[in-house]
Amino acid sequence: MRGGEGDCCVVVVGAGAAGALTASHLVTSLSPRYRVALVDPSPTTGRGAAYSTTDERHLLNVPASGMSAFPRDPEHFFRWVRNHHDKEAQPQDFIPRHVYGDYIHGLLQTAAEYPGNARLERREEAVVAIARRGDRFTVRLSSGQAIVARAVVLATGSSPRTDWAPAGLSSADVADPWTDELPDGDLLLVGTGLRTTSLAHADPFFRDVVAPVCCALQAVVEGDFGSAANQLAAVLPRATALGGSAAQRDVLQDTLVYALARSGQGEQAAVVLDERLSRRASPRDARQRARIREGQGASSPRTASAPAWASGGQTQPRPGWQDRG
Numbered sequence: 001m002r003g004g005e006g007d008c009c010v011v012v013v014g015a016g017a018a019g020a021l022t023a024s025h026l027v028t029s030l031s032p033r034y035r036v037a038l039v040d041p042s043p044t045t046g047r048g049a050a051y052s053t054t055d056e057r058h059l060l061n062v063p064a065s066g067m068s069a070f071p072r073d074p075e076h077f078f079r080w081v082r083n084h085h086d087k088e089a090q091p092q093d094f095i096p097r098h099v100y101g102d103y104i105h106g107l108l109q110t111a112a113e114y115p116g117n118a119r120l121e122r123r124e125e126a127v128v129a130i131a132r133r134g135d136r137f138t139v140r141l142s143s144g145q146a147i148v149a150r151a152v153v154l155a156t157g158s159s160p161r162t163d164w165a166p167a168g169l170s171s172a173d174v175a176d177p178w179t180d181e182l183p184d185g186d187l188l189l190v191g192t193g194l195r196t197t198s199l200a201h202a203d204p205f206f207r208d209v210v211a212p213v214c215c216a217l218q219a220v221v222e223g224d225f226g227s228a229a230n231q232l233a234a235v236l237p238r239a240t241a242l243g244g245s246a247a248q249r250d251v252l253q254d255t256l257v258y259a260l261a262r263s264g265q266g267e268q269a270a271v272v273l274d275e276r277l278s279r280r281a282s283p284r285d286a287r288q289r290a291r292i293r294e295g296q297g298a299s300s301p302r303t304a305s306a307p308a309w310a311s312g313g314q315t316q317p318r319p320g321w322q323d324r325g
């Protein structure tokens with residue numbers, strides 16, 4: 001990137017993990033005559049949806065040894081954790097997500113404080129338009145102000161907005177492929193996450209069973225128990241397609257019971273166990289059901305009937321897993 005004094009600005013749109021890390025690397029690698037504008041209406045930097053939680057139980061889904069911000073120094077995050085969070089931490093530990101937010105935020109702060117680095121400017125507003133003329137970009141902000149930049153980095157995460165797409169494409173946009181009617185003709189899939197790959201997968205078994213189960217288990221790991229319960233309830237009638245033994249499939253039903261109980265739907269959890277106990281005796285299930293009902297208290301309704309999905313029927317309650325990317 002070349003240019004005279006005053007026009008050496010890079011705009012990074014989005015201050016989640018990706019934007020903050022990009023800004024941090026840019027600030028470190030460019031000289032002080034450069035300015036890096038990090039623009040995001042969110043008051044947090046480096047956290048985004050994933051690392052904004054303050055709950056210690058919300059853990060990273062990758063061990064500490066796999067979350068370094070520096071590809072050439074894979075242990076960097078692990079060492080940072082030992083110095084700043086837990087001196088007993090091990091490389092294989094799953095660290096609370098908020099700690100990772102602290103890490104990214106800290107990296108950017110340190111980079112911005114060093115006088116030999118580029119200057120960082122944090123703007124708490126949204127980018128509403130970007131126009132290109134020659135080798136300059138005019139980045140319009142929600143305040144009405146504009147920044148002229150030599151380069152723009154888009155790090156807006158998985159925002160479903162598609163107004164960046166050409167009109168012809170966005171008018172045929174399919175926001176929810178499971179409920180929207182698909183247009184005739186070729187499809188362009190944007191992104192390579194689980195939702196996209198499962199939609200693109202030729203094998204309906206992967207699309208309709210494996211991907212939803214993975215999404216549900218991910219929701220459990222992320223502590224989103226209500227969503228996990230909905231997703232598991234929707235996919236359980238199709239779980240026999242996974243093969244294996246009934247005992248192995250019971251693990252999914254156990255996870256459903258757990259997710260229901262953790263999301264305050266204790267009576268529904270007990271109903272799932274009722275249905276299972278009506279098929280086969282199990283002291284463990286009976287104990288668990290008793291514990292759940294005790295936890296519910298005497299005032300809880302006991303009248304819920306076993307839903308079809310509890311016994312592998314075809315009626316699905318709410319189609320939950322589609323809601324996740």
Ligand SMILES: Cc1cc2nc3c(=O)[nH]c(=O)nc-3n(C[C@H](O)[C@H](O)[C@H](O)COP(=O)(O)OP(=O)(O)OC[C@H]3O[C@@H](n4cnc5c(N)ncnc54)[C@H](O)[C@@H]3O)c2cc1C
Nearest residue numbers: 014016017018019039040048049050060061126127156157
């Ligand atoms: C609950 C949860 C847990 C996760 N756990 C992990 C994990 O353990 N490990 C892992 O590797 N990944 C995890 N992920 C995936 C995670 O999302 C990514 O790792 C990473 O945080 C994505 O960062 P991002 O900066 O791309 O997006 P985001 O964090 O979504 O940030 C995008 C930012 O762009 C801003 N933005 C959008 N539009 C504009 C605009 N027009 N102008 C200005 N700003 C804008 C938004 O306000 C937002 O702050 C998790 C995701 C979630 C949801």
